[in-house]
Amino acid sequence: MATEQELQSLFNKLDLDQDGKVSINELFFSPGLSAVISAETGTSSPRELLAQYDSDEDGSITFEELKQAVEKASNLT
Numbered sequence: 001m002a003t004e005q006e007l008q009s010l011f012n013k014l015d016l017d018q019d020g021k022v023s024i025n026e027l028f029f030s031p032g033l034s035a036v037i038s039a040e041t042g043t044s045s046p047r048e049l050l051a052q053y054d055s056d057e058d059g060s061i062t063f064e065e066l067k068q069a070v071e072k073a074s075n076l077t
């Protein structure tokens with residue numbers, strides 16, 4: 001379970017180049033943080049997260065997409 005603020009700070013740490021999107025490379029670069037993301041979104045890997053929740057299919061996850069994923073997994077408090 002996470003609050004929106006916790007997700008936002010997690011997202012900011014993952015977004016290494018600060019372009020407002022977390023790419024699959026950034027997810028693989030921070031395995032500890034992406035494990036937390038996987039747990040919160042109920043996915044088993046960054047690849048699965050992208051496959052299920054990258055709604056505009058640009059190969060990266062925006063904060064909105066992440067939030068939707070966590071909401072769908074009923075882990076947003």
Ligand SMILES: [Ca+2]
Nearest residue numbers: 015017019021
């Ligand atoms: Ca980025």
Ligand SMILES: [Ca+2]
Nearest residue numbers: 054056058060
């Ligand atoms: Ca996307």
